[in-house]
Amino acid sequence: MAEHGDPVLITHIGGELVELPGSLGGIRAGLPDDAAREAFDAEIDAAPLTQVPLIAARWGLPQEAIDEDEAIFRRLEAGDHSGMIPAEELDGYTG
Known part of the structure; x- marks a missing residue:
């Protein structure tokens, strides 16, 4: 957890x-x-x-996040697009 007042980025991992x-x-x-x-x-x-910013983001991510991203890329490369939303369907998407 960041010290009070330290800037943080918030994301989802796992x-x-x-x-x-x-x-x-x-x-x-x-x-x-x-x-x-x-x-x-x-x-x-x-x-x-x-x-x-890109370099900082890469260095700031924990290994779990990198592993999660790599697993998604491997799945997509294998042709498994389940759970993905085509970009043209994102307009108004709220999750």
């Missing part, structure tokens, strides 16, 4: 609502070791500003 760090400092602080923090710093330092 059907549960989860708070993720909402700042570069929060993401960095949550990394497991110095090697990961150094790799994060190097990637952020070298990134074009337009790519920083």
Whole structure:
């Protein structure tokens, strides 16, 4: 859980609502070791500003979320589109 006033991002992972760090400092602080923090710093330092949000999102996601996304991609690649909503049907979609 974030400290009071720290920015957070909220998403769903495994059907549960989860708070993720909402700042570069929060993401960095949550990394497991110095090697990961150094790799994060190097990637952020070298990134074009337009790519920083995407890089931060990737580093800020826990492994469970990455695994969940990869499982969905593998299922789609295999031709299983069950549970998916075509984009043209999303107008007004409320979940």
